[in-house]
Amino acid sequence: MDKGRFAVIIPVYNHEQRVADVVRSALSLGFPVFVVDDGSTDSTRTRIEGMAGVTVIRHDANRGKGAAIKSGFAAAAGSADWAITIDADGQHDPDNARGLIQAIPGSGFSGDRRPIIIGMRSNMIGDDVPWTSRFGRKFSNFWVRASGGPAIEDSQSGFRIYPLPQSMNMKVRANRFQFEVEILAKAGWLGIPVIEAPVSVSYTPGTPRISHFRPFVDFWRNSGTFMRLIFQRILIPLFIRKKMAYKA
Numbered sequence: 001m002d003k004g005r006f007a008v009i010i011p012v013y014n015h016e017q018r019v020a021d022v023v024r025s026a027l028s029l030g031f032p033v034f035v036v037d038d039g040s041t042d043s044t045r046t047r048i049e050g051m052a053g054v055t056v057i058r059h060d061a062n063r064g065k066g067a068a069i070k071s072g073f074a075a076a077a078g079s080a081d082w083a084i085t086i087d088a089d090g091q092h093d094p095d096n097a098r099g100l101i102q103a104i105p106g107s108g109f110s111g112d113r114r115p116i117i118i119g120m121r122s123n124m125i126g127d128d129v130p131w132t133s134r135f136g137r138k139f140s141n142f143w144v145r146a147s148g149g150p151a152i153e154d155s156q157s158g159f160r161i162y163p164l165p166q167s168m169n170m171k172v173r174a175n176r177f178q179f180e181v182e183i184l185a186k187a188g189w190l191g192i193p194v195i196e197a198p199v200s201v202s203y204t205p206g207t208p209r210i211s212h213f214r215p216f217v218d219f220w221r222n223s224g225t226f227m228r229l230i231f232q233r234i235l236i237p238l239f240i241r242k243k244m245a246y247k248a
Contacts, residue, residue, distance in 0.1 A: 003104050004081030006031045006161075008097070009072030010088050011065050012048075013038040018090035020047045025094040026086060027053050034075050035088075036068040065158075066172065066179025073168045080164055087158040092119065096199040100161050103197035114166055116187055118152065119159030119199035140222065144181050147229035148241075149188035152196055155181055159199055166192075169247040178225040185229045186245040189238065 008026045012019050012035055019035075026033050034055045035048055039062035048056060057071050069085060076083050082104075084097050100117045109115060121137075140155045149155070158180060167183065170190070174182045187194055232241060 003101060003106070005079065006082045006084055006101065007076035007080035008033045008084045008086060008094070009069060009076060010035045010086050011038060011068035011072065012036065012040060012044055012088040013062055013065070013068070014040045014042045014044060015088040015090075016040075016042040016044045016047055019044055019088045020051075022086065022088050022090055022094065023048055023051060023054060027051075029084075029094060029097055031084070032076065032079055034072050036072045036075075038062050038064070038068040064174075064176030064179070066177070066182075067175040069179060070168070070172075070175070073162070073164060077164045077168060083162045083164050083167070085158060085160050085162065091201050092159045093200055093202075096159070097161075099199065100159070100197050103195050104161065105195075109193065112166060113192060114163035115193035115195045116163070116167070116184070117161035118154060118194060118196045119157050120152075120154040120196040121157055121159075121201040122198045140181055143222075143226040143230075144184050144188075146233075147181075147185035147188070147226055148233040149181075149185035150194040152184070152194060154196065155184055157199070171245055171247060173228075174225055176221060178221055181222065182225055182229065189233075189241045189245050 008029060008031050010022060010026060023033060023035060033053060034057060037044060037056060037058045039059045048054060055075060057075050073083055086092055086094055096119060100119055103117050104115065137154060137156050141152060144155045145151050170183060170186050172179055172182045172186060184194060
C-alpha cells in the first residue's frame with residue numbers, strides 16, 4: 001500500500017567525520033535528502049558540498065537541533081508527506097528507515113491523526129553504550145509520560161518519521177534537544193498516535209562519534225521543558241491545551 005511521499009532530514013552540527021557517510025547511506029533509500037547545517041564551524045560544509053541529490057540548508061549560527069529539524073520540515077513539506085529524521089553522528093543505519101515506514105499503519109488514521117514513528121534503539125544495555133544515553137533515556141521516558149505524552153521506551157531517539165505538515169503545525173517552543181521530547185508530550189495532548197519500531201544502533205568503541213549533548217546543561221534544559229509541560233498539564237484544561245499545542 002502506498003503510504004505517501006518521504007524525505008530524509010539530517011540535522012548537522014560539526015559532524016565532519018561521519019556526515020558524508022550518513023548522507024550517502026540516506027541517499028540509498030531513494031528519497032529526497034535535506035541536510036540542515038546548523039552553523040557548523042568545522043569542515044562539515046565542504047564534506048557535503050556538491051553531493052548529488054542533496055539539498056543543503058544552512059543556519060548562519062548554531063540555533064539548536066530542534067530549530068534545524070523545523071527548517072528541514074519547512075524545506076521538505078512541498079515535496080513530502082512524511083519526514084524521516086536521522087542524526088548525523090553515525091549511530092543509526094539509514095536503511096532501518098524501511099522498517100519504520102513499514103510500521104506506519106496502512107489505514108485507520110486521518111490527516112490530522114497520522115502517527116509519529118520512533119526508531120526504538122534495541123541494544124542500549126551494553127558496556128559500550130554511554131551512561132549519559134542510558135540515563136537520559138530513562139529520565140526522558142518518565143517525564144514525557146508525566147507531561148501527558150505516550151508511555152514509550154525510547155523518547156530520546158532521533159531516528160523518527162514525522163507526518164507533514166501536521167508536525168509543522170504543532171506549537172513546539174523548544175529549539176534544541178528538547179524539541180524531540182516536547183513534540184511527544186504535545187502529541188499526547190492532541191491524541192496523535194506514537195508508534196515505536198526497533199532499529200539498530202552502533203556505539204562501537206573506536207568508531208568516531210561526536211555527540212553535542214552536554215549532560216549538565218541539557219539536563220537542566222530538559223528539566224525546565226518538562227516543568228513547563230507538567231505545570232500546563234496540571235493547571236490548564238485539556239481543551240485549552242489542545243488549542244495551545246496546534247495551529248488552527
